[in-house]
Amino acid sequence: MKMKLMLVDDHPLFLEGLQYLLETYGIDVAGTAKNGREALAQARALKPDIILMDIKMPECSGIDALRLIKAEMSEIKIIMLTTSEEDEDLFDAVKYGASGYLLKNTNARELVGMLSDLEKGEVPLSPDLASRLLKEFKDNSSYEHASTASTSQDSKGRQLTQRQLEILEMVAKGITYREAADALGLTERTVKYHMGRIIELLHLENRAQVIAYAARMGIVEHK
Incomplete structure (x- = not known):
């Protein structure tokens, strides 16, 4: 699968594990960031196709970073990858242009499959989340x-x-x-x-x- 991916999460162990996992599936991880502010700077420098980004982060949250990145680089597809099941986070993510919303309990094969679907124009959004929306x-x-x-x-x-x-x-x-x-x-x-x-x-x-x-x-x- 050929895509240029960036990862954003404030937990180093999760970030390193996710990067290793994706690379074993042949997905190029172009770069990482540990908060929303770094994510904006890295997005400007790396121009990734897709960003997988957490929501709850220090300094600048994933939702704030989503708004900033989409305002400046609307072509980048951003998927929120989070533990948050709060309706407010889901609705804000969709409102500000997220291309998908996944929970961190998604297994590796599902995640890779959803990334592939995103390249084909589909939206990684579970039926339960669609119902909430x-x-x-x-x-x-x-x-x-x-x-x-x-x-x-x-x-x-x-x-x-x-x-x-x-x-x-x-x-x-x-x-x-x-x-x-x-x-x-x-x-x-x-x-x-x-x-x-x-x-x-x-x-x-x-x-x-x-x-x-x-x-x-x-x-x-x-x-």
Whole structure:
């Protein structure tokens, strides 16, 4: 797997172990940093493709570093790799442009697989976290926001085919592309193609925004 990766964590032992693990899978670790401030400086110097970054760090947190790096180098994909399961951290990470959110109890094979998926345009986000995001977007979509957005968003939604609406609903529920493909009798590649078209037609950027759109428009109900 050819990608230029940077690691950010304030625990040296974890950092060294993660770097060794990734390199055994053939992933180039271009550099490391121990806090958000160092992460910004290293990102400027190394221009990595992907950054795996902790949230709870001294001096400058991972969320603050995420905001700074994305504002200056939006092309870098940043995944939060953390022990934090706090909703606030998850929602802030997505809001400020994180490409994924993984917990540190993820096993090595899953992590490497998710990094590979990220290169293909997928978002490393578990069904449980997708469900939390959906609830947050529904609970915080005010009537005023919905009414001002509904006309333009609804007109975009009408551009979707019935098949695309089915896929949109399934993805918004946290169902994986593979599971959606099996349920609909399609190939995984076809589902990914449809998701690309959905994101393009709705003028969205990623799967988290698709979840927000589906919640706001009432396409899927959170239980």
